[in-house]
Every structure is written in structure tokens, then in C-alpha cells.
Amino acid sequence: MSGLPGLSWRLLRGGGRRGLLGAGLTAVAVAVSTALLLFAVVANLGFQGRADREAWRNPVAATGGAVAIEAVRKDYVRDRQITVVDLAALGPGAPPPPGLDRFPAPGEVWLSPALAELAGELPADQLAARFPGRRGGTVGDEGLVHPGELLAVRGQAAESPVLRADASADPRTGVAPTRIADFRGKATNDAEGYRALGLIASVLMVVPLLVFGGAAARLTVARRDQRLAALRLVGASPGQVVAMTVAEAVITAFGGALLGAVLYGLLTPLLMRIEIAGGSWFLADLWPGVLPVLAVLVAVPLLVGVSAVVGLRRVVVSPLGVAKRETPPALRFVRVVVLLAVLAAVPALVAGSGAGVIALVIGLAFLCVNLVGPWVVGMIGRITAGVARTPARLLAGRRLVDDPRAAWRTVSGVAMTGFVAGFIGFLTPGSLTTDSPRAELRLSAPAAQAASLAAEARERLSAAGVLATVKAGGDGDRKLITVSVGRPGPAGGSVPGNRAPAKAPASGVPGQASPGQTSSGAAPPGQPGGAPVDAALVDRARTALEGLVPGRVATSLADEERFTHQILDDIGTGTVIVLTVSFLVAVASAGITAASSILDRRQTYALLRLAGTPLEVLDRARRAETLIPLTVMGGGAIAVGVFCALPLAVAAMNVTGAITLLVCVVLGFAGVVGAGAATAPLLRSVTADPAPRPD
Amino acid sequence: MSVVLEGFGLAKRFGPTVALDGVGLAVHGGEAVAIMGPSGSGKSTLLHCLAGIMRPDAGEVRLLGRRIDTMGERERSALRRTRFGFVFQFGQLLPELPADENVALPLMLGGVSRADAVRQSREWFAPLGLAGMEGRRPGELSGGQAQRVAIARALVTRPAVVFADEPTGALDQATGHDTMRLLADATRHNGASLVVVTHDPEVARWCDRVVEVRDGRILPRPGMGGREAVTGEGGPGAVTRAGGPEAVTRAGGPEAAGRSGGSATVPRAVPGAAG
Numbered sequence: 001m002s003g004l005p006g007l008s009w010r011l012l013r014g015g016g017r018r019g020l021l022g023a024g025l026t027a028v029a030v031a032v033s034t035a036l037l038l039f040a041v042v043a044n045l046g047f048q049g050r051a052d053r054e055a056w057r058n059p060v061a062a063t064g065g066a067v068a069i070e071a072v073r074k075d076y077v078r079d080r081q082i083t084v085v086d087l088a089a090l091g092p093g094a095p096p097p098p099g100l101d102r103f104p105a106p107g108e109v110w111l112s113p114a115l116a117e118l119a120g121e122l123p124a125d126q127l128a129a130r131f132p133g134r135r136g137g138t139v140g141d142e143g144l145v146h147p148g149e150l151l152a153v154r155g156q157a158a159e160s161p162v163l164r165a166d167a168s169a170d171p172r173t174g175v176a177p178t179r180i181a182d183f184r185g186k187a188t189n190d191a192e193g194y195r196a197l198g199l200i201a202s203v204l205m206v207v208p209l210l211v212f213g214g215a216a217a218r219l220t221v222a223r224r225d226q227r228l229a230a231l232r233l234v235g236a237s238p239g240q241v242v243a244m245t246v247a248e249a250v251i252t253a254f255g256g257a258l259l260g261a262v263l264y265g266l267l268t269p270l271l272m273r274i275e276i277a278g279g280s281w282f283l284a285d286l287w288p289g290v291l292p293v294l295a296v297l298v299a300v301p302l303l304v305g306v307s308a309v310v311g312l313r314r315v316v317v318s319p320l321g322v323a324k325r326e327t328p329p330a331l332r333f334v335r336v337v338v339l340l341a342v343l344a345a346v347p348a349l350v351a352g353s354g355a356g357v358i359a360l361v362i363g364l365a366f367l368c369v370n371l372v373g374p375w376v377v378g379m380i381g382r383i384t385a386g387v388a389r390t391p392a393r394l395l396a397g398r399r400l401v402d403d404p405r406a407a408w409r410t411v412s413g414v415a416m417t418g419f420v421a422g423f424i425g426f427l428t429p430g431s432l433t434t435d436s437p438r439a440e441l442r443l444s445a446p447a448a449q450a451a452s453l454a455a456e457a458r459e460r461l462s463a464a465g466v467l468a469t470v471k472a473g474g475d476g477d478r479k480l481i482t483v484s485v486g487r488p489g490p491a492g493g494s495v496p497g498n499r500a501p502a503k504a505p506a507s508g509v510p511g512q513a514s515p516g517q518t519s520s521g522a523a524p525p526g527q528p529g530g531a532p533v534d535a536a537l538v539d540r541a542r543t544a545l546e547g548l549v550p551g552r553v554a555t556s557l558a559d560e561e562r563f564t565h566q567i568l569d570d571i572g573t574g575t576v577i578v579l580t581v582s583f584l585v586a587v588a589s590a591g592i593t594a595a596s597s598i599l600d601r602r603q604t605y606a607l608l609r610l611a612g613t614p615l616e617v618l619d620r621a622r623r624a625e626t627l628i629p630l631t632v633m634g635g636g637a638i639a640v641g642v643f644c645a646l647p648l649a650v651a652a653m654n655v656t657g658a659i660t661l662l663v664c665v666v667l668g669f670a671g672v673v674g675a676g677a678a679t680a681p682l683l684r685s686v687t688a689d690p691a692p693r694p695d
Numbered sequence: 696m697s698v699v700l701e702g703f704g705l706a707k708r709f710g711p712t713v714a715l716d717g718v719g720l721a722v723h724g725g726e727a728v729a730i731m732g733p734s735g736s737g738k739s740t741l742l743h744c745l746a747g748i749m750r751p752d753a754g755e756v757r758l759l760g761r762r763i764d765t766m767g768e769r770e771r772s773a774l775r776r777t778r779f780g781f782v783f784q785f786g787q788l789l790p791e792l793p794a795d796e797n798v799a800l801p802l803m804l805g806g807v808s809r810a811d812a813v814r815q816s817r818e819w820f821a822p823l824g825l826a827g828m829e830g831r832r833p834g835e836l837s838g839g840q841a842q843r844v845a846i847a848r849a850l851v852t853r854p855a856v857v858f859a860d861e862p863t864g865a866l867d868q869a870t871g872h873d874t875m876r877l878l879a880d881a882t883r884h885n886g887a888s889l890v891v892v893t894h895d896p897e898v899a900r901w902c903d904r905v906v907e908v909r910d911g912r913i914l915p916r917p918g919m920g921g922r923e924a925v926t927g928e929g930g931p932g933a934v935t936r937a938g939g940p941e942a943v944t945r946a947g948g949p950e951a952a953g954r955s956g957g958s959a960t961v962p963r964a965v966p967g968a969a970g
Contacts, residue, residue, distance in 0.1 A: 388809065389808070389809055390803070391800055391803040391804050394792070394796065394800075394803065394809065395789070395791075395792070398789070398791040398792050398796070399791050401791065402790070402791030403791075604787070604788075604789055604790070607781075607783055607787040608787070608789070609772070610746075610748050610775070610781060610783075611775060611776065611779075611780075611781045611787065611801070612772050612773065612774070612775030612776025612777070612779070612801075612804075613772075613776065613800075613804060614769070614772055614773075614776075614804070615772075617804060
């Protein structure tokens with residue numbers, strides 16, 4: 001290497017042990033950022049992949065010549081959802097659906113690996129009997145949303161009753177038979193919802209990462225600005241100084257980015273196990289692809305380079321200013337005005353907007369918190385220094401005034417996490433505990449056939465040995481057949497789930513039956529369907545009722561509310577993931593900036609200690625320097641996060657949200673204090689040098 | 696004057712390198728001693744051992760008869776804070792604190808309230824030629840001004856001994872002399888002893904006595920009335936001026952102050968001494 005890059009490389013290598021330690025810290029910071037950035041990118045790609053793989057089960061009606069009929073419905077076993085796809089070819093040219101190597105012939109059944117396994121584990125009358133017919137094969141990964149998905153694809157004849165069922169199917173339980181031209185379909189609303197949540201989570205993770213990455217870049221510059229100012233003083237042109245520093249920062253960042261990509265690769269097996277939307281992930285979902293990885297490997301060093309240029313501006317503009325450490329210019333109040341303007345726009349922009357706009361607004365608010373942070377830290381510093389009575393407080397306050405940006409870098413991670421926690425805390429309603437009985441199955445049937453179908457249901461249930469009360473009720477074209485699965489009374493002696501005699505004496509209360517209702521079998525005395533019932537018994541009932549009404553599945557209220565529960569659970573999982581990422585960033589950021597602060601000021605610290613300043617005073621000052629702005633900024637950021645979430649709030653603040661917030665605050669403080677404490681040995685080591693000399 | 700600080704048979708090694716090899720040195724009350732020697736001779740190690748910064752491998756260090764080399768780090772640290780003052784080449788001022796708070800810091804560390812500490816610290820500024828610079832940060836002071844702030848900080852606690860390690864090393868000759876004169880006179884007027892490590896004979900001129908260290912030993916100076924004197928760089932003339940009574944008179948007396956000129960007047964009644 002020759003010229004400027006060569007000189008930069010020599011400067012990097014020749015920085016001595018501490019110089020290399022600083023570069024190492026930067027590289028580690030960039031590595032963590034890169035790994036998490038890849039995770040944030042992949043989260044979106046993963047949801048996109050899932051949406052694409054699921055689309056064929058959300059058929060779009062053919063406008064021209066149809067090649068097949070497709071109907072989809074949701075069945076349940078053991079509280080897990082089974083997607084059942086019925087397909088019939090309308091001619092010889094029907095293409096195979098995704099995951100199948102050929103179009104299923106009438107009477108053929110294809111099961112996903114997870115469903116096949118479960119069907120093998122459970123007694124046939126609880127699951128396998130729902131899918132009679134010839135096994136055509138196993139559905140491949142390209143037809144599945146996630147590896148554990150329960151999916152059955154059944155070949156039907158075009159005239160099969162299942163595919164002739166009326167089109168007014170409830171979208172919560174399935175898709176009515178649709179004539180299709182291909183299996184492209186379109187993304188389901190649920191999938192779109194998850195993609196939006198994924199995007200918001202990514203923004204919440206990426207902004208702190210960018211801030212952290214930028215801080216890491218400036219960390220390199222901060223350590224070197226004195227030396228670069230000296231280069232400038234001896235006549236290096238601004239361009240040369242910038243080129244050398246950027247080259248040095250980019251070399252370090254590229255090393256860190258590579259390390260981060262490897263780190264991400266190593267973490268992938270763990271990430272694959274995160275369950276969202278009812279299942280874990282395929283490896284392919286979490287592999288961002290060669291181009292995105294290359295893009296990240298280029299973008300991260302580039303961003304670090306840009307950040308380095310920004311950090312260097314002071315050196316280039318005023319070499320003497322940096323060399324002599326003059327008072328930095330005060331930060332402008334306009335930063336606060338910008339934040340207030342963005343906050344004022346939040347309710348108007350967010351209400352009724354798409355996920356993209358919401359993510360953009362959140363990102364903007366997030367960046368504004370970052371913009372205002374240093375200004376507020378400077379103000380806190382002035383107040384702290386003004387009222388300080390102890391040397392530690394005075395040192396802390398003056399340090400905050402001297403370099404509010406550095407102090408903000410230490411606490412920004414946790415403050416940003418506070419924003420995330422405040423935002424999500426309001427978005428996460430407590431789990432909606434529904435009391436809807438799982439043991440009450442409902443089945444919609446044409447009114448004219450309701451009575452006969454209810455009778456057939458009773459027969460089927462009796463034959464299956466399931467004690468239940470069957471009623472048919474409701475008005476209009478369709479009636480609801482309600483099956484209350486339950487144990488017999490205490491005297492019945494029948495064990496749920498075993499093959500008890502079907503002909504148990506009817507114990508329904510005749511007076512309760514409305515006109516049109518008939519009861520049969522053994523009902524749970526006094527509380528039909530409300531008593532806890534063995535899941536196996538319910539699955540036997542479901543299996544027994546399979547095909548009773550073509551195209552319909554007996555479902556409980558809990559089944560129908562399942563998606564709501566699932567998405568709330570997933571928001572909870574997402575919260576934990578985003579907070580975990582934010583915390584990792586916050587603590588890493590706090591540790592790295594604390595370490596770099598010691599390295600930057602090692603000579604002063606060492607001389608102070610030589611002159612008898614107790615190490616505890618220096619440590620207390622460092623702690624106060626972090627904790628004071630952390631308290632103010634963390635609290636402020638939580639408030640801003642809550643404010644931004646208000647227009648989106650699905651429920652009032654709840655216990656879960658409050659606990660999440662509290663845990664966030666406690667962990668954040670503990671993490672930052674811990675990270676600061678972890679650097680105490682470094683302080684001890686640099687101040688133990690009895691003859692400190694400037695570099 | 697009685698002996699304030701004394702080291703006997705001090706030895707210190709760094710790996711295979713012998714830094715001190717049985718050195719003894721006594722510093723009397725109000726006395727200014729210059730320790731000279733080439734780089735690597737052991738002069739800074741001697742200062743660090745005497746100041747309780749470093750523990751010698753062998754030998755003893757006593758302050759007012761009390762042994763300090765056996766004290767724990769915490770005790771030595773407290774001793775350095777209360778009984779010693781330090782002036783280094785540069786960099787000892789906290790860049791984010793204004794000058795008056797830099798001077799007030801040792802008092803605050805000793806438990807003095809902030810208001811009192813700052814008030815006391817400001818009394819040092821005018822005598823040291825720093826009037827009007829109380830609120831300036833170190834980056835806004837010249838090298839000489841910053842060293843004078845450091846001198847004020849070293850003396851504000853009224854220490855028994857002030858240690859100075861190359862106090863003028865980063866200054867030009869004129870400013871260096873001016874600073875050294877202020878250091879020597881202010882220390883003397885406050886009744887403190889001064890131990891200066893320097894390689895500059897012109898700096899050593901301001902001291903009552905010069906000891907030269909070579910290869911970890913103090914060179915004997917026979918014929919100097921029991922006092923060591925400068926050799927080498929300073930030349931014979933320097934020996935006479937530095938070691939002789941004339942030098943002491945000139946360095947500490949009004950003539951020296953008048954001759955040296957500079958921006959500040961020697962603090963005849965420095966607040967610390969008056970108090």
C-alpha cells in the first residue's frame with residue numbers, strides 16, 4: 001500500500017496497544033451492529049417469504065379460463081390450527097400447487113411433515129380419520145408457511161360437495177371454493193399484518209443500531225482527532241486528513257462488518273427457533289441472500305465512513321479548536337423545535353395510515369429523540385454543575401457540558417430502548433382471557449337440513465363414544481349446530497377420552513331447549529360446555545363431525561378468536577425481541593463509550609490519581625455522568641414513545657405493558673451501570689501508570 | 696530547618712533495569728531541591744518514590760518522621776492529596792473545568808464546601824498573574840498560564856512538599872523561567888519544600904540545592920559544603936550559581952524577582968501563606 005491509504009493503515013497498526021484496543025472496540029461495536037442489522041433486514045424478508053409461500057392458499061378468482069377449484073378452511077387439533085386445502089382439477093393441465101410435485105388426484109391426501117407426524121402420534125379418531133384417502137405424499141417446504149405448519153391438501157373431484165359448498169363462507173374459518181387460473185394467489189391480510197409489524201419492529205431496531213454504529217465510528221475519530229489535528233497543523237490538507245481518517249474508520253468497520261456477518265450466521269440456529277405466527281422459521285427465511293449481505297457489508301463501512309467525516313468536521317474546520325480543547329459551541333435550540341414539530345405531526349400522520357407511513361413517522365420521531373438528546377444532556381450538565389456540592393457531581397456536570405454528544409452516546413441506547421418500551425408498552429394489551437368454552441363446537445348448516453344434520457351429529461358422536469349435547473338453533477338460511485362436549489355427571493363414571501358406551505342417558509335439561517333444539521348424549525350437568533374438558537375428547541368430536549357439513553368445520557369460539565390471541569402473543573414476543581436487541585445495543589454502547597472515554601482521558605485521570613484524587617471519586621463522577629442524563633433522558637424517551645403509540649393503542653395501558661416498562665427501566669439502568677462498572681479495571685489500569693505521557 | 700522528607704537506601708528495579716540503587720535524600724523545610732540527570736537516570740523514579748506514588752523495593756521514605764512507603768495505596772493517596780502538591784509538565788488540569796474550579800478541586804476533595812473552595816482558589820489568581828482568567832478553561836489558557844493554574848492547585852491545600860516533574864518542559868525558555876520563578880517563590884513563601892525533577896540547568900538555578908542522579912545513584916559532590924551541584928549541561932558557572940548561597944539569594948530574593956520580569960509578580964503574601 002502506498003500513499004494515503006498506506007499511511008492510514010500504518011497509523012491504524014501503529015496506534016499501540018491502546019490504539020488497537022480502541023480500534024478493536026469499534027470493530028466489535030460495528031460487528032454487533034451488523035449482526036443485528038442483518039437480523040432486522042431478515043425479519044422483513046422472512047415475513048415476506050412467509051407471505052409469498054402462503055399466498056397460494058388465498059386464491060384469486062380466475063378472470064379467464066380456470067384450471068382448478070380451490071377451497072381452504074381452518075381446522076383445529078389440540079389448540080393448533082390445521083389448514084385444509086381442497087383442490088380439484090378442471091382439466092388435465094392443472095399445475096401442481098407449491099410444495100407438491102403433482103396436482104393431487106381425487107381421493108389423494110398430502111400432509112405437511114408436522115401434520116403427518118402428529119397424525120401418527122395421536123389416535124386416529126382424534127386426527128388421522130379427518131383425512132381419509134390415499135396418501136399422495138408430503139407437502140414440501142415451498143408450500144408451507146413455517147416448518148411446523150399443519151397443512152393438509154386433499155384432491156377432490158370437481159363435483160365434490162366440499163367444492164360446491166356455498167360461497168358465503170366465513171373468512172375467519174376459511175376461503176370458499178374459488179375457480180383459479182394458477183396458484184399465485186395473494187398475500188393474506190394476516191400476512192400483511194405481520195409484515196407491517198415486522199417493519200415497525202425493524203425500524204425500532206435499526207434506528208438505535210445506526211446511532212450506535214455512528215457513535216462507534218466517531219469513537220475512532222475522537223481518539224484520533226488530536227493526532228489528526230496535529231497532522232493538520234503541520235500542513236496536511238483537509239482532504240488528506242479526511243481521507244486518512246475515513247480510510248482508517250472504513251478499514252476497521254469493514255473488519256467489524258465481516259465479523260458481524262459471521263456472528264449472524266452463528267446465531268441463525270437460535271433465531272430459527274423464535275416462534276412467530278404459530279411457528280418457527282426455515283433456514284432460508286433467515287438467510288438474507290448474497291446481495292443483501294453484500295449490500296450490508298458495503299453499506300455499514302460506508303455509513304461508518306460518513307459518520308467519521310461528520311465527526312471530523314471540527315478537526316478540519318478548526319484544527320486549533322480540537323488541539324486546544326476550546327469550549328465547544330452550544331447546541332442549538334432548533335433541535336428541540338424539530339422534535340416538537342415531528343411530535344405534533346404524529347397523531348395526524350399515524351391515524352389511519354399504512355404501515356409504511358407509521359414506520360416512517362416512528363423512525364422520524366426516533367431520530368428526533370436522538371437529535372434532541374445531546375441538547376438536553378448539555379442542559380442537564382449545566383444544571384448539575386450549577387448545583388453540584390461534591391467533586392464527583394461537579395466533574396460529572398462539567399463533563400456533560402463539555403461534550404454532551406459523548407454523554408448522549410453512552411445513554412442513547414437505553415433512552416432509545418425507553419422509547420421502544422414506551423411505544424410497545426402501550427401497544428401490548430394484556431392477554432385477552434376469553435372464557436369462551438373450548439368444549440362447545442359450532443357448525444353452520446343450511447336451515448332446511450339443520451335438524452337432520454344435528455341428528456346425524458348425535459349419531460356420529462355416539463358412535464365415537466363422545467358424550468355431548470347437540471343443539472340446533474338460530475334463524476335465517478343457516479342454523480348453528482352447537483355441540484357441547486363434556487363429561488358425564490359425577491355419577492356417570494365415564495372417563496373422558498376413553499371409549500365409553502355411547503348410549504348414555506340423556507341428562508339435558510328439557511326446559512332449556514328452545515324450539516328446534518334437541519338434546520342427546522350426556523351433557524355436563526348444569527353448565528353445558530363450560531366444564532374443563534379433555535382436549536382429546538374435543539378432538540374426537542371434531543374428527544367425528546368431519547365432513548358432516550361439506551366445506552365446514554366444527555369450531556369453538558376459542559378457535560375463532562385464536563388469531564387475535566396469536567397476534568397479541570406475537571406482539572409480546574416481538575416486544576421481547578426488540579427490547580432484547582435494544583438492550584444489547586444499549587449495554588454494548590454504554591460499555592464501549594465508557595471505555596473510550598477512559599482511553600481518551602487517561603492522562604488526566606492518571607495525573608489526578610497521582611495527585612491523590614481517590615479512584616472512587618473518578619468512578620463516582622463517571623457514574624453520575626451517566627446516571628443523571630440516563631434518568632432524565634430515559635424517562636423523557638419513554639414519554640415520547642408512549643405519546644407516539646397513543647394513536648395506535650389497541651388497549652389502555654395494562655399490567656403487562658407496565659411490567660414490560662418497569663423491567664426495561666430496571667434492566668437498562670442495571671445494564672448501563674454494569675457496563676460502566678465493567679470498565680473500572682480499565683480505569684485502574686490506565687491510572688496505575690506512574691509516569692503518564694501524552695501520545 | 697528540620698528535615699521534612701527523607702529517603703534512605705531507596706532501591707527500585709523494573710525487570711532487569713536498575714532504576715534506583717540505594718539512594719538517600721533529605722529535604723529540609725522550605726528548601727527547594729532540584730533532581731537532575733539524563734533520561735533514564737532514575738530521577739523521576741526517585742520523585743515517585745519520595746512522593747508515595749511508587750513503593751521502593753528497598754529502603755524507607757519518611758515524611759516528618761513518619762514512614763510512608765509502607766502505607767497502603769489508600770493512605771498514600773490521602774497523603775498525596777493533603778500533604779503534597781504536584782505540578783507536572785502538562786495535562787494535569789481537567790479540560791472541562793474552568794481554571795478556578797480546577798484549583799478548587801483538591802479543597803473540595805478534602806471536604807471544603809464548593810463555595811469556600813472556589814473563593815479560596817480565586818485568591819490565588821491575582822498573585823500568580825492570572826487575574827480575570829478564573830472562568831477560562833485550560834484550552835483557553837496559554838501554556839504558561841496553565842502551569843500557573845497548576846501551581847495554584849498544587850499550593851491551595853498548603854502542602855508540606857511540592858513535587859514538580861519537568862514543570863517547564865512544555866514551555867519556551869522565557870515562559871519557563873517565569874513559571875519556575877513563580878513556582879519556587881510561591882512554594883517558599885508558603886513554607887513548603889520543593890522537589891523539582893528537571894534536565895534544565897536554568898530551572899535548577901531557582902533551587903537551593905541540586906542533586907544529580909546517574910544510573911540510579913546520586914553523584915557525590917565533594918567540596919560543595921555538603922550540597923550536590925549541577926555538572927555537565929550547566930557547566931561550572933551553573934554549579935556556582937545553582938549550588939552557592941549567591942544563587943539562593945538571587946533565586947529567592949527580590950533581585951531575582953525583579954530581574955526575571957514576566958507577567959506576574961512573585962506572590963509575597965500568597966493567600967495560603969497568610970492563612
